[in-house]
Amino acid sequence: MTISNTQAVKSTHTHKTPHCVGQIRLIPVVLKLKDTYNIWQNYLVQFPKANRFSIGSKIDVLFLQAIEYAFLASYTHTDEKRLLLNKSISKVDLIKLLLQLSWEIKALDNKKYAHLAERFAEIGKMLGGWKRQLLNKTPETKSQEKH
Numbered sequence: 117m118t119i120s121n122t123q124a125v126k127s128t129h130t131h132k133t134p135h136c137v138g139q140i141r142l143i144p145v146v147l148k149l150k151d152t153y154n155i156w157q158n159y160l161v162q163f164p165k166a167n168r169f170s171i172g173s174k175i176d177v178l179f180l181q182a183i184e185y186a187f188l189a190s191y192t193h194t195d196e197k198r199l200l201l202n203k204s205i206s207k208v209d210l211i212k213l214l215l216q217l218s219w220e221i222k223a224l225d226n227k228k229y230a231h232l233a234e235r236f237a238e239i240g241k242m243l244g245g246w247k248r249q250l251l252n253k254t255p256e257t258k259s260q261e262k263h
Contacts, residue, residue: 143190145242149183152235167223175214182207
């Protein structure tokens, strides 16, 4: 993307609300993911060292990918939006599984796990609603389903 395109994207997606980071407008699900990631960062430093650099690191990477895909989906055309949204949903589902595993191995205590699980339930509903809205708006054709 050239500088002029970047400036055009920023100028068309900016407004002065609490949902802006710098000059970038964030949709509610990206905000929720971002805020949950901040919470996760506080919990990650309290993980036992043996788990922090294995399962903790994996969750961290998946978290950033889920945020990235949701953010990119918010700016793309409908054709690409579905693919990116599905990737974000997959990452979120895997994070939920790994958080449960972290809780089971006692790397994450009950209170922290419950707090994250509650937030991920909301995120899942938001992503699922977005996906349903896209499917209702532009149903996939048989040729698109094969990709």
